[in-house]
Amino acid sequence: MMIFSIKKHQDNKNSWRxxxxxxxxxxxxxxLAFMMFCALFAHWLSPYDPSEINLLNKLMPMSxxxxxxxxxxxxxxxxxxxxxxxxxxxxxFITLLLMLAIGISVGGFAGFxxxxxxxxxxxxxxxxxxxxxxxxxLFMVAVLGTGLTxxxxxxxxxxxxxxARLTRSLVINIRHSDYLRAARLSGVPPIRxxxxxxxxxxxxxxxxxxxxxxxxxxxxxxxxxxxxxGVQSPTPEWGVMINDARQFVWTQPALLVWPGLCIFxxxxxxxxxxxxxxxxxxxxLSH
Amino acid sequence: MWLFIIxxxxxxxxxxxxxxxxxxxVLRLSGADPAMSVLRHANIxxxxxxxxxxxxxxxxxxxxxxxxxxxxxxxxxxxxxHSYMTGRPVFDxxxxxxxxxLKLASLAFVLTLGVSIPLGxxxxxxxxxxxxxxxxxxxxLGVSIPxxxxxFMLVLLFSVQLNWLPPMGYGGLSHMILxxxxxxxxxxxxxxxxxxxxxxxxxGQRHVxxxxxxxxxxxxxxxxxxxxxxxxxxxxxxxxxxGELIGGSLVVENIxxxxxxxxxxxxAISNNDYPIIQCFTLLMTVIFVFCNLIIDVLYAWLDPRIxxxxxxxx
Amino acid sequence: MSLSINNLSVFLPTGQTIVDNISLTVNRGEIxxxxxxxxxxxxxxxxxxxxxxxxGLRMTGNIFLDNKPIDYTHxxxxxxxxxxxxxxxxxxxxxxxxxxxxxxxxxxxxxHDINSIYDAMKDAGLEDLERVLHLYSxxxxxxxxxxxxxxxALMSKADYLIADEPTTDLDLIVQSHIxxxxxxxxxxxxxxxxxxxxxxxxxxxxxxxVAVMSQGKLVDECNVMQLFDQPQSEAAxxxxxxxxxMYATDINSQSAKASVTLDNESKETTKExxxx
Numbered sequence: 001m002m003i004f005s006i007k008k009h010q011d012n013k014n015s016w017r018x019x020x021x022x023x024x025x026x027x028x029x030x031x032l033a034f035m036m037f038c039a040l041f042a043h044w045l046s047p048y049d050p051s052e053i054n055l056l057n058k059l060m061p062m063s064x065x066x067x068x069x070x071x072x073x074x075x076x077x078x079x080x081x082x083x084x085x086x087x088x089x090x091x092x093f094i095t096l097l098l099m100l101a102i103g104i105s106v107g108g109f110a111g112f113x114x115x116x117x118x119x120x121x122x123x124x125x126x127x128x129x130x131x132x133x134x135x136x137x138l139f140m141v142a143v144l145g146t147g148l149t150x151x152x153x154x155x156x157x158x159x160x161x162x163x164a165r166l167t168r169s170l171v172i173n174i175r176h177s178d179y180l181r182a183a184r185l186s187g188v189p190p191i192r193x194x195x196x197x198x199x200x201x202x203x204x205x206x207x208x209x210x211x212x213x214x215x216x217x218x219x220x221x222x223x224x225x226x227x228x229x230g231v232q233s234p235t236p237e238w239g240v241m242i243n244d245a246r247q248f249v250w251t252q253p254a255l256l257v258w259p260g261l262c263i264f265x266x267x268x269x270x271x272x273x274x275x276x277x278x279x280x281x282x283x284x285l286s287h
Numbered sequence: 288m289w290l291f292i293i294x295x296x297x298x299x300x301x302x303x304x305x306x307x308x309x310x311x312x313v314l315r316l317s318g319a320d321p322a323m324s325v326l327r328h329a330n331i332x333x334x335x336x337x338x339x340x341x342x343x344x345x346x347x348x349x350x351x352x353x354x355x356x357x358x359x360x361x362x363x364x365x366x367x368x369h370s371y372m373t374g375r376p377v378f379d380x381x382x383x384x385x386x387x388x389l390k391l392a393s394l395a396f397v398l399t400l401g402v403s404i405p406l407g408x409x410x411x412x413x414x415x416x417x418x419x420x421x422x423x424x425x426x427x428l429g430v431s432i433p434x435x436x437x438x439f440m441l442v443l444l445f446s447v448q449l450n451w452l453p454p455m456g457y458g459g460l461s462h463m464i465l466x467x468x469x470x471x472x473x474x475x476x477x478x479x480x481x482x483x484x485x486x487x488x489x490x491g492q493r494h495v496x497x498x499x500x501x502x503x504x505x506x507x508x509x510x511x512x513x514x515x516x517x518x519x520x521x522x523x524x525x526x527x528x529x530g531e532l533i534g535g536s537l538v539v540e541n542i543x544x545x546x547x548x549x550x551x552x553x554x555a556i557s558n559n560d561y562p563i564i565q566c567f568t569l570l571m572t573v574i575f576v577f578c579n580l581i582i583d584v585l586y587a588w589l590d591p592r593i594x595x596x597x598x599x600x601x
Numbered sequence: 602m603s604l605s606i607n608n609l610s611v612f613l614p615t616g617q618t619i620v621d622n623i624s625l626t627v628n629r630g631e632i633x634x635x636x637x638x639x640x641x642x643x644x645x646x647x648x649x650x651x652x653x654x655x656x657g658l659r660m661t662g663n664i665f666l667d668n669k670p671i672d673y674t675h676x677x678x679x680x681x682x683x684x685x686x687x688x689x690x691x692x693x694x695x696x697x698x699x700x701x702x703x704x705x706x707x708x709x710x711x712x713h714d715i716n717s718i719y720d721a722m723k724d725a726g727l728e729d730l731e732r733v734l735h736l737y738s739x740x741x742x743x744x745x746x747x748x749x750x751x752x753x754a755l756m757s758k759a760d761y762l763i764a765d766e767p768t769t770d771l772d773l774i775v776q777s778h779i780x781x782x783x784x785x786x787x788x789x790x791x792x793x794x795x796x797x798x799x800x801x802x803x804x805x806x807x808x809x810x811v812a813v814m815s816q817g818k819l820v821d822e823c824n825v826m827q828l829f830d831q832p833q834s835e836a837a838x839x840x841x842x843x844x845x846x847m848y849a850t851d852i853n854s855q856s857a858k859a860s861v862t863l864d865n866e867s868k869e870t871t872k873e874x875x876x877x
Contacts (some may be wrong), residue, residue, distance in 0.1 A: 068307075107536030123301075123305070124305075126302065126305075127302060127305035127306055127309060128309070128578060130302050130303075130305070130306055130572060130575075131306065131568075131572050131575075132530035132531075132533050132534055132535055132571060132572065133529075133530060133531070133534055134531075134533070134534025134535070134538065135533065135534060135537070135567075135568055135571045135572060135575070136568070136572075138537070138552060138553070138556060138567075138568070138569075139310065139313075139314075139564060139568040140313075141556060142314075142555075142556040142559070142561075142564040143313055143314050143317040143319065144317065144453060146557075162292075176359045215430070215431060219433050219434075222433060223433065223434075223435060223538050226435050226538070226541075227541060227553055228553075228557070229536060229553070229556065229557075239433075239435075242435065242439065246439070246542070247437060249442060249443060249447060249454075250447055253443050254445065256436070256439045256440075256443070257443075259436075260433060260439070260440070262437070263433050263436065264431050264432055265431075265435070267430075267431040267432075267433075268427075268428070269432035270428075271427070271430055271431055340853060452604050455841040491690050492690070493685075493687070494690065494691055494692055494693040494694075496653065496691075497654055497683070497685060497691040497692070498693070498704075499651075499677065500651060500653065500677060500678065500683040500685070500759070501677070501678040501682070501683070501704075501708055501709075501753065501757070502674075502677040502678020502679050502705075502708040502709055503678070503704060503705075503708040504708065507704075507708075511704070512693055515695060516693065519695075589695065590694075590695060591694065591695055592694055592695075592737075592739055593739050595737070595740070
């Protein structure tokens with residue numbers, strides 16, 4: 001018992017270190033807020049039309065007129081990056097919503113129903129989880145065709161099984177808790193039991209996991225777009241922009257650096273947020 | 288131990304069957320039309336006659352279940368049909384490109400473990416000192432870097448600026464090292480952090496204290512207790528990394544002009560070359576599944592609790 | 602020939618005292634019980650004696666082994682052996698008992714000879730030795746594990762043994778068995794045993810001398826008979842009362858008072874009453 005109180009004390013002593021998650025939350029929220037601001041107001045913030053081609057101005061370095069230079073078709077980089085922000089962030093959120101929707105409904109249903117239907121659904125989840133993510137995403141794109149919508153669906157299909165499994169186990173845990181038993185004994189009907197009692201705590205843990213997963217999803221989306229399977233040129237998207245800039249790695253490498261930097265900063269901000277949320281809300285979760 | 292392996296192998300079969308079913312049915316139910324695809328690639332105008340002929344030739348008039356059984360029956364004999372594009376046997380083509388990808392993925396795997404384990408140990412040993420902060424800091428950044436972008440940055444630094452390494456092409460270590468780093472970096476970072484956390488957790492466990500009480504040397508404690516136990520969860524996680532590494536190879540090959548199966552598959556996707564797509568997906572998944580099996584066996588070997596099941600006390 | 606703890610104090614990083622200037626000597630051939638309520642600092646004192654304090658804790662004072670300042674690397678395991686509570690978590694689950702035994706023998710520099718392992722295990726009261734050696738900790742009961750711990754302590758041929766709540770997690774039958782073994786071994790090998798416990802029944806069974814700790818301080822030190830017959834400190838009285846409350850006797854009852862004047866043999870009987 002002594003050891004416990006000693007350990008607790010050590011944590012308090014390192015309070016400046018426990019402030020770092022708080023710092024992390026602040027930084028990540030700032031970066032994300034900035035990104036979302038750019039995404040929402042890209043149209044008004046952009047100095048130029050992102051698809052305005054001007055071959056006379058192509059491959060210009062950073063200058064007063066074009067803060068981040070121009071690409072190989074003379075389009076202003078800054079404007080393209082701003083618009084790419086809306087596209088990428090939008091795509092990521094839609095994918096996330098889709099994954100969560102499918103995962104939670106399937107998993108929640110399985111956990112609540114139990115029995116053989118539950119077992120059957122879990123087998124299906126297992127099969128989906130047997131595929132390596134990128135391979136399956138490529139397969140889904142092959143099936144559905146290229147384009148951003150299809151990439152979103154593809155990635156949602158590869159990832160939903162994890163959320164389904166998690167939701168199911170959380171639902172089962174709660175189902176067997178005394179708290180819910182009390183509700184059932186006092187005559188609360190099943191559907192109300194599910195929505196009012198089970199769902200809220202399940203949500204919190206799922207939100208934490210989803211936040212930690214957003215970075216992953218963003219990397220996959222831009223990866224698939226980079227391969228030419230997602231967003232198609234001329235629509236600005238970070239992965240596509242990197243692909244467009246490949247041939248200029250010797251001549252104008254900045255074109256490669258900026259979009260990648262955007263991906264990096266965004267993913268890092270989401271990861272920071274996810275870590276901080278996890279530490280705050282459920283320190284027992286390990287990914 | 289053998290019983291464990293056999294049991295796991297038996298569980299694999301229904302899984303792989305399920306995988307093959309998803310591959311077949313999702314593709315066919317999505318409205319993909321193999322008949323049209325074949326005609327297009329052969330440059331035959333899709334008249335009603337031509338389509339009808341193609342349908343019979345490809346066996347598309349039979350019920351879907353039967354088609355699946357035909358496909359899976361042939362697949363087990365390693366016959367995946369012929370590419371719509373080239374007309375050559377799909378399996379032969381994939382097997383031609385596969386070794387290059389596997390070489391690259393293997394190097395990436397070796398890099399991942401070979402760098403992350405010492406780094407994780409170092410960070411755990413020097414907890415809250417500069418090596419720890421360094422490892423944690425770099426890891427944190429590494430988890431956020433897209434592998435394809437990292438590939439380009441590496442090319443920028445090592446080929447364009449420094450001219451130390453070739454930017455593209457197939458060859459020996461000098462051609463493989465940059466793509467391998469790009470592929471491995473994220474998994475490496477995740478693994479280092481994970482090993483560090485795992486070792487720190489083991490360090491706090493009572494059996495380490497008891498070992499010290501018995502006079503066991505610090506050196507032995509670090510290796511035989513902290514590392515030995517700390518590695519167990521890391522080994523389990525290695526299975527996930529393999530999936531990421533395989534996936535990463537497929538993307539990064541593109542950048543470095545590495546003649547692997549990734550490039551092949553991606554062009555097949557653009558061309559709706561369904562036999563290739565089916566074979567590719569199935570094959571890569573099977574490889575992934577077997578790698579995971581090896582990891583599971585390794586896990587059971589390392590942890591007697593898994594091998595024996597936490598049996599009731601005697 | 603003794604293990605002496607001199608003016609040992611242990612401080613939290615804030616400066617708060619957990620162990621306050623305790624001094625205690627354990628001679629070879631005697632069993633000294635260190636008793637106190639939970640949180641009195643007994644276990645910390647033990648880890649301090651072995652130089653295994655948790656990070657951040659500071660200690661002052663010194664430990665002497667056989668009249669020389671203690672060298673932890675040479676003392677741990679080799680001169681001072683340990684058995685601790687909750688044996689299930691003390692063994693590494695990936696190693697068999699045999700691997701633990703060999704590790705222990707190597708650590709103290711003795712040849713890892715199977716016979717010495719068998720002898721120690723027999724002394725500790727284990728049976729079916731060949732089979733036990735191939736077991737992992739999660740396959741064994743608490744009693745078996747505690748005996749294995751005792752065996753490891755014995756095979757190291759240490760002169761001193763620190764037993765930190767060795768019977769707390771065990772059922773009464775197993776407890777009694779282990780205590781009997783301990784007593785027998787202590788007598789046989791002339792071990793100096795420091796027995797940390799909060800259970801007065803254990804004290805009654807084994808101890809020669811008793812030291813009482815309360816809130817980090819050593820408040821009483823006496824012969825075991827004295828503890829039961831004429832407890833001096835408040836802490837000792839409290840412990841006794843709690844013990845009686847469990848067994849429904851009363852320190853002020855006539856029978857207890859009468860026991861004070863009994864001769865040695867009867868004192869033994871009284872002592873046994875407490876160890877029921």
